[in-house]
Amino acid sequence: MKEIIVVELIKLKGSKIFWIVILAPAFMVLQGAVNLLRYYDLFTGQGQNAWEQLYTQSMIFYVMILFPVLISVVMTLVARMENAHHGWKQYLSLPVKKEVVYTIKFIIACGVIFINILALLISILISGFFLGLEGNLPWQNFIVRPMAMYVAALPVMAVLYVVSIRHKQMTIPLGIGIGLALPAMLVANSKFWLVYPWTYPIMAALGVDMDLFSKGPIVYFVSIILLIIVFLSGSKNFCQKDII
């Protein structure tokens, strides 16, 4: 098992995926910081905490557009390493269990997305200190909300992982990922957000203070249940599937 993890990490090393997941959120934070600087009086004029404003400015477009799209990119990349050049045939001819490979690949993909969130948080911290923001850093919200966003995004990751592994063409998971991510911008503003898991990360990252997010605990419970269902059905399907 340890060997499989090491092998998977070596495969990812040359794929530039780590650059992607680190630089993409850093750029969004840079944009948020510039926006805060530009409208500083407007955003903090009524005594708002400047750190909170930096968080919100960096997070709005990140969580609504970039985060779900990046999940699609990461899942596609992880699956593409085997889908291209008949990699599954070579991989599974080795004495490894299909379900172990499937699980480790998913865990590593989720780990890469976690790095993406860490990169976002570190970028916010660096830009906040660089801007010399006043006020206390709201540590609890600052850490809890992105972590909640990560948990809330687990079903999205599982669905896109299953689709990426199942289909060799990279346009399928990417198309589905984007096609399902954009409606979330509209649905998140409606009372139907609870039935659409793509809105969960948005609500977890931005909706903590909103009345709509009073159902927060249910979301995490539903997310975990959905993750288990989607992952297990995907794993079963993968183990039963013939590799041609």
Added chain:
Amino acid sequence: MQEFYRLIKGELLKQKRSFLWPVVIFTPLVGTLLTFANFCLRYDYLRGLAAKQNLSSWQLLLTQHHFLWAFFLPLVATIVASHVHYLEYKSSGWKQILALPVSRIKVYVAKWVLVFLLNLFMIIENSICLFLVGKVLGFPEIFDLSLFLTYTGYQIVAVSGLIGSQCFLSANLSNASVAMTIGFVGVASSLFFAQSEQLAKFIPYAHMIFTLPDPTINNAIALNYGFSCGLIFLGLGMIFFQRKEIS
């Protein structure tokens, strides 16, 4: 010309069994269905909004739809550009295609034209679907053809800058994910860029936002700079592709 036509035909053949066609066909459908759902759920509120802002129903439809479409189209355009070029990287196709007696410029332009045609298809389909949405909802005003033609035309010009930059990136970066991520980050930041007209002029990802025919929006950015960026990136792409080493 015959040779160029054959190249484009070859590009279309390569995409015959790819999932690109469903993506291109379903993108405008999904976008307009969402707008339709938005209108169905909030029709009375939106009618009130239109009356308050002195907008016709057709103008309101475009305004509501544009917020979603200005992100949706560039994101899918990014995937289309990456996929068309990725096919060659995946199967070492560049070697085979460039071993043929055709100029590199023609190969590059053929791919650009294919990406442009697919985007053109999406833009026109989107306008037709919006027209149908208006008809199904039974808008009281007569269909505003000139408004729709203007909107469609602006998008066609504006998207050329985005296509130019994404084709340039996709042709020169062997890792499709990098080219796509640059595009996705650009699109995600487009609204931020659009806040400053000076900055937005030079960012092709922001041009789509300026395509809504509305007196408060500076359409000249989409028209002048979209077209200029399209030409500049097409030219740059041809130069870089001609010098590119195929290994």
